[in-house]
Amino acid sequence: MLLFSVFLLLLWSQVANAEGVMKSDQDKPDLCLLPPKVGKCKARLERYYYDDETKECTLFYYGGCDANENNFEKKEDCEKRCGDTGKLVCPPVPVGKSGACVESCGDGCTGGQLCCSNGCGHSCMDGIKKPIPRTPLLGCPPVIGKGSCKVEKCGVIDGQPKCPEGQLCCYNGCTYTCVEGVATEKPEICYMPAKVGKCKAKIEKYYFDAEMNECTLFYYGGCDANENNFDTKEDCEKRCSGSVHIDICNLP
Incomplete structure (x- = not known):
């Protein structure tokens, strides 16, 4: 009887550990x-x-x-x-399609599957990796007509005030002033993380930080780069940023 009790205790421990591992992976x-x-x-x-x-x-x-x-x-x-x-999360239900209107998960799913909606009922499905949430990137709004020439200019020239957080220095048809940014579509590379790589060099590069909506310095190791890797801040801003940085000699 004692041996049987020990066997049950060990079996319960293994099941609990397996459930814990699965839960850890999903959470x-x-x-x-x-x-x-x-x-x-x-x-x-x-x-x-x-x-x-x-x-x-x-x-x-x-x-x-x-x-x-x-x-x-x-x-x-x-x-x-x-x-x-x-x-892991449940896969999205395809638009206009649904599965059988039955509840087939029973006492739970096995093999790492999740109990997911099929558009009508629920069934056990393989989970998919949770997508990385994307913060909308901000850019300058389009110029429509000629804006006011009397507004305070923003920091395109040394000594001018910088824009408050959340605003961008944009051309309004007459001059450059701080305005609220608008959501824009950016190239896929602008969402890539900075990739240092496995080599040990220390090369100054810039990447577009989608979380901060700005180009940021990082130290590149010298190999295994991705495309979000620019030699200068200006190159990064030209490709990904919505803020304006211009040659002051070309100002009107």
Whole structure:
């Protein structure tokens, strides 16, 4: 009887552990989906972030301030928190299509599947990786007619005031002034995270930080780059940013 009780206890422990692992995989924190954030400071601190594209924890050089939560001192800490599987969610129901109007999940799904809506009832389905939420990128609104020439000019010339947070320096048909940005479509590369790569060089590059809606300095290792990698801030802004940076010699 004692041996049978021990057997049941061990069996229950294994089932509980398996459920815990499955739950852990599905409940991966959203911080693991954040891009690496170098920050505006100039330090060069070795840190690790979880790269959702490669499914591994990768070295990058942190500037020392303005970090987000996807920032770990040790690779082991990163792997412990984020692992190598994405958070799973139910797939979207195709528009205009639905499955059988029955509830077929029963006592739960097995094999890592989720109980999902099929458009009418529910059935067990393979989960899909949760997509990374995208913050709309802001750009200058289109110029319609001639705006006021008496408004305060923004920081296109040294000494002029910079725009408040959330506004952009845009041409209004007469001069450059601060206005509210409008949502714009940007190239796919502007949403890519900064990719330091596995090499050990320290090359100053710029990437477009979609979370901050600005081009930010980072230190590129010298290999394994993605396309969100620019030699100058101006090149980055020309491709991805909505703010205006112009040659003051060409001002009217």
